[in-house]
Amino acid sequence: MSLDLSNYELRWPATLFASEGERVLRSTNRWWEEQAIWLLTEALAGTTAVADFKDLSNQPARSDDPWASTTPGWGKRDGMDKHDWLTQLVSRAAELRRATEPRPYWPQRQGCGPSHDGSTARDTRRDFERIISDFTDNGYLVEVFGEYCVDDDSELPDASRVIERRLGIPDLWPLAPETWDEDTFFGLIEVFHDLVSRPRTRHLHDYGGCGWHYSEFHNGPARILYRGKVNELLREAGIEYELAAEGEDLGRLVAVTDDARSALVHQALTASSPDITTRVRHAVALFRGRDTTVESKRSAIVTLAGILEERRALIKDTFLGKDEGALFQIANGYDLRHRDAKQRGEYDEAFLDWIFWWYLGTVELTNRLITARTTD
Numbered sequence: 001m002s003l004d005l006s007n008y009e010l011r012w013p014a015t016l017f018a019s020e021g022e023r024v025l026r027s028t029n030r031w032w033e034e035q036a037i038w039l040l041t042e043a044l045a046g047t048t049a050v051a052d053f054k055d056l057s058n059q060p061a062r063s064d065d066p067w068a069s070t071t072p073g074w075g076k077r078d079g080m081d082k083h084d085w086l087t088q089l090v091s092r093a094a095e096l097r098r099a100t101e102p103r104p105y106w107p108q109r110q111g112c113g114p115s116h117d118g119s120t121a122r123d124t125r126r127d128f129e130r131i132i133s134d135f136t137d138n139g140y141l142v143e144v145f146g147e148y149c150v151d152d153d154s155e156l157p158d159a160s161r162v163i164e165r166r167l168g169i170p171d172l173w174p175l176a177p178e179t180w181d182e183d184t185f186f187g188l189i190e191v192f193h194d195l196v197s198r199p200r201t202r203h204l205h206d207y208g209g210c211g212w213h214y215s216e217f218h219n220g221p222a223r224i225l226y227r228g229k230v231n232e233l234l235r236e237a238g239i240e241y242e243l244a245a246e247g248e249d250l251g252r253l254v255a256v257t258d259d260a261r262s263a264l265v266h267q268a269l270t271a272s273s274p275d276i277t278t279r280v281r282h283a284v285a286l287f288r289g290r291d292t293t294v295e296s297k298r299s300a301i302v303t304l305a306g307i308l309e310e311r312r313a314l315i316k317d318t319f320l321g322k323d324e325g326a327l328f329q330i331a332n333g334y335d336l337r338h339r340d341a342k343q344r345g346e347y348d349e350a351f352l353d354w355i356f357w358w359y360l361g362t363v364e365l366t367n368r369l370i371t372a373r374t375t376d
Contacts, residue, residue, distance in 0.1 A: 001079060003088045007052075009099035012043040016224050020200075021090030025083065031201060033058075036086055038202050042138065045099040049089070056082045124237040125177035125185050131229050132175060132192060139199040139214030140222050150208040166191050186241070186253055186290070189230055193243055193251040198222040223251065241290055248285035255288050261357060268364040271371065279303055280363060287356050297352040304359035311366045318369055327362065 010017060020043070024035045040049045058081055080088070135141060146156040159173040167187045180188070198221040199214030231242045241253040246269055257265075268280050280303075286292065287300035308315065308327065315327065 003080075003085065003092065005089075005092060005096055007048050008089070008096055009045040010043060010093065010096040011045050011099045012225065013228065014093040014096065016221055017043045017096075018090055018093040020221055021086065021093070023200075025087055025090065033082060034203070035201055036082070038200070044096075053082060053085060056080060056085055058082055121182075121237075122178065124233065124239070125180055127233055128185070128189065128230070129175045129177045131226075131233065135192075135196055135222075135226070139202060139212065140196045142199060142214045143197040143217040144195050147213060148210075149205065149213065150210045151205075162195070163188075163191055166194070189243070190252055193223060193226055193230075196222040196226050198225070227251075244288075248281035249289060252285075253290045255290070255292070257288070264357070264361060264364060268360055268367065271364065271367040276307060276363075276367075279307060280360075283356075283360070294349055294352065297349070297356065301352065301356050301359060304356070304363055307363055308359060308366070311370075314366060314369060315362075 017039075020039055021036075024032055024039055027035060036053060037050055040053060041047075044050075139147070141159075144157070144162055145159045148156065160171055163172045164170045167184075169184060169187070172184070172188065175188075177185070197217040197219040199217050201216040202212045202214045205211065205213050227243045227245055234241060235256075240256045242256050244250055244252055244254045246266065265284055269277060269284070272280055283300040283303040286296045286303070289296065305328065312328075
């Protein structure tokens with residue numbers, strides 16, 4: 001029987017929910033149901049999915065059992081047990097509706113919402129503080145900051161010192177967004193990307209009202225969630241940076257590019273041989289970093305030009321013929337590679353952007369040509 005998905009809304013990316021769900025389903029320990037409940041609590045909006053999961057039996061209904069209930073919500077749901085139900089939900093993750101923010105209410109529509117201090121930048125920093133607060137509440141900082149327990153009097157790590165060792169700025173915890181300048185704000189965004197780690201297991205310690213304790217941490221899912229939330233925040237604030245999802249600058253703020261160029265970076269990084277991937281990663285990091293300069297853009301272009309020079313024979317034989325020299329004329333004739341008096345230097349920085357993306361696209365094209373030749 002097909003599972004009715006109409007009451008469920010997904011807060012996570014579908015691919016992440018599917019991968020974490022598949023891991024839970026592969027689990028052979030007796031805590032797998034608690035792990036499933038924790039996943040459903042985090043990944044889906046509201047409590048409906050958790051309630052439906054808890055309603056199910058641990059064993060599938062037998063078709064020859066005259067006492068098996070056929071009423072949904074009473075121990076079995078259309079003959080499915082908990083494992084069957086979760087298997088189907090996870091396999092159909094792409095079909096789940098995405099949870100969205102509620103439509104604006106009357107005060108927001110009339111422009112009468114809270115104005116805070118009138119500063120968009122400061123409001124964005126407060127929103128970032130709320131993101132970190134949510135991650136903290138769900139145990140995503142326990143691995144680095146530790147957690148209090150009534151039965152354990154061990155001294156916890158000093159969270160401020162943990163951050164200071166990375167960022168070089170003292171007294172940043174607890175977070176106080178009203179005190180941050182731009183560099184501190186952006187630095188904290190990058191630091192917390194490296195600190196968050198998802199607890200895949202939790203248990204309730206009810207003695208003395210101690211609360212939830214978290215374990216089995218993994219930073220991969222946490223960083224995917226973190227990048228999604230922070231990049232959405234930056235996008236809504238009109239800040240033209242985003243956290244890089246791959247490359248040498250993973251988790252660092254980089255200049256926003258359109259979807260097509262982001263896809264090109266991904267293809268060039270994933271389809272290259274290991275030695276080429278290292279050089280492409282370096283070139284991309286030089287080019288798109290928040291602190292990039294004209295000199296770093298030139299260096300990025302020179303790195304890509306070096307890869308293409310090594311593939312010059314392939315380029316000539318495959319698609320440019322005797323005109324393959326035109327591809328290198330700009331790098332050699334302008335103030336990019338050899339940097340001598342004969343080279344031209346009177347061009348706008350936008351020229352560097354154009355030549356970088358052209359060369360990166362050509363690297364990706366030659367990757368495909370090499371792959372095609374090796375598979376023929």
